[in-house]
Amino acid sequence: MKKLILFMLLVLMLLSIAGCGTQDKNTAEGNGPAPENADDKNFVLKVGYSGSLCEAPLHMAIEKGFFAEEGLTVDAVKLAPGTAFESISSGKTDAGFNLLANLVQPLSNGLPVKLTAGLHTGCDKVLVPNNGKIKTIEDLKGKKIGVPSLNSSPIIFAKRVLAAHGIGVTEKNMEVEFVVFSNSELPLALEKGAVDAIAANDPVASIAADQYGLNMLADSAMDAPYKDQYCCTAYVSNKLIAEHPEAAAKYTRAMMKASRWIQANPDETAKLQVEKKYVAGDAEKNAAILKTFKYTPSVQKAYDSFSIVAKELQDIGMLDKNTDINTLQKNSFQFFDDVKDE
Template identity: 45%
Template structure:
């Protein structure tokens, strides 16, 4: 009997130790202090960004905000055949900024990243040519041109159409999404091969000027999307776990840069064009940039995640079984001094 009690006691001790170890492991990231004042000489690999709405990162480089917070970094060109998420998951980059809607399904599927702040509102449009299409519900039974069925412009279009009462689920979609190369979208809409296109800025403004297209929906100006954070900054899970100070420095610099852009939009556009960071011209690019709110916010991104993920689940992009509250909680990290 004594041996039995002795063994049971050992089991209890080992069980307690194991549970304690698991508990400590699970709380590794949540208990870290993401403080930018701490030293860390790691060189952060940041994906190159050539988009108009990538202004915060471009300005963080050109105006020295990364250096100001003491961040060692290098900009990595990943090529058109590799997405930011693929590059992040393979360790080619450590950080980037992308449209929030493009991140949520990958996060559901296990992408290892943490969102650290919202950067701005904007930056997608649905364009039409036919004057008979004046509202989203008019697109029922029509064709919409996109560059990718799962891309951010297509996702925005699906949300708009769903809100207008149109079924956009894969099984019963009342709209046909047709894929084209980005430089073909203007031509196919102009020729009537599609009834609308979903596209990002500044290409939207360029095509409107070239072909006379009309804006049917604009995420920067139309409710309820205009107050949602469109683009967010994020770091890999490895950076979040192993280099919390680096995650903090990157986030604070991106917030400072976004705030600078909000106060200097014309100068931002001029710098982007002068440095050949984006395509377009000053007039069309400034029209788009003026419509965005560059008010960096962690809470804004956290709130937007809730509304966007709910829409994505409603239209079938996210599984019905996904716990959206848990997904959101697991997808963010909070940096000291960031609101």
Template identity: 40%
Template structure:
């Protein structure tokens, strides 16, 4: 009788262990299944700019997850991002319009799908340069982060409007963005044109004065500067994923609009960007985070016309380039 009781106890123990194991496996399978439902996309974070706040917020606040996406951020430079988007190895990024439009004109398979915000380029003159406005730049040396990049192209448009030949009457010098301040200190350049926060660092240290702000200077202050830039290959093979990541970034942009101080803290604390939370919050306060599709297309067309007038773009009909490069994969986001 005693042996039978021991035998039954052993059987019950084995059954309990087996059931527990099955339960554990079933639980894991459920978690794995939920994870498997998320589609992985690669998004380039190539600048660490303050204005990339919607990207950081979309990751940290779950906007990508809500759209069924598992995002892998790829840290690379602009050239790596450009090549990755063109080949389909990178699915999307946030794109400073003035930086991306020339490669698109030259045949890169990259599409804009929505606008996210206005104004993240500043032009700052050294205190001892004697420069107080764009019209004073004739014969001066301008430091930029890259030849042909967004800040240079925006300033070239402003120079053209001021009657200055930006190709021959201004000297352009390229430095890594975090070295522009040093170049100004050494007297190698008179002016800096760069995305935030680098120009703001110079202003905050009382080393220079603002002469053009894309966020505050007319006629640029209400135009989108940063768009969602998506690989044309992704749109061709999986338009819904392109739409999902566009919606996530648009929703994140709306969140930034309502939570600028928190967005600034998030960017610094999670080491997405440099600067301080307080300084970056002041910059974010200048931008208009009002994402849109149709308004972005209209701004795109207007900017293409400006770039053509300045001799930066060679396209015969601006409308043709816009039709080619703007892909409205999703509708407007209202909430």
């Protein structure tokens, strides 16, 4: 009898061990329920920002509670100019907001992010004095154009516009001269004649136009085809997608909700941005600028805009001619099943 009991106990032990081994194997292979990631409950998303007017979706996602509505805790990290890509590559930030045209070339070079939604149109302008001799884009041939940097969105927009009007902007055929000045110096350089035109983004461009009597020679918020192409997009790091995919989706949904809210409430948006010190300036004037943008977020339309912009950048020598644009486009976006255009 004792031998029988011992035998039965041994069989039960062996069955228990086998069952545990099968459960571990299923979990490891993804066939069973995935273990809960306790870190997700305490995860804080670090979002980089520069404090520009058009970053309103981030500001409003915080102030109007769209991040909180998604159950997402966010730490807004103020970045020095030109450090957004370094910060996300090094892990200092997990997500961000940037101009689509600025992102194409870095993405082709391996920037470890995915674009998740287009947020608005507009931003970039080319300006000249109202009383000057330059009346058309064609008049800029052979002239000097002031820009904030040689890899900024304004110079990319200016090159696209110039190329579309038959003016050479490639390394082998450069028919204009680009001169770098800080944003605050650009209108002064134009006034003093150091340059013949300037390319800038808002609010610098619109403020300069008012203060110095400048004419908008090209405006990405108003001129076809640029007015229908996305200017700024939301993006997340590849690491965030791999480790916290739901947080990446929540960030995207919140930013899209905020963008729609801005379209309906530009005056309140501008007021909150100034009151909460996200941006400087006059709230009424800032609101007038915001109203020139279209805050109508879309994932698919941003995806479509990407290939158009990338092809033009390739044509003007700002993207390697051997880059496969279709492959780059597919590799540069992350589509979430629960993030939809409305």
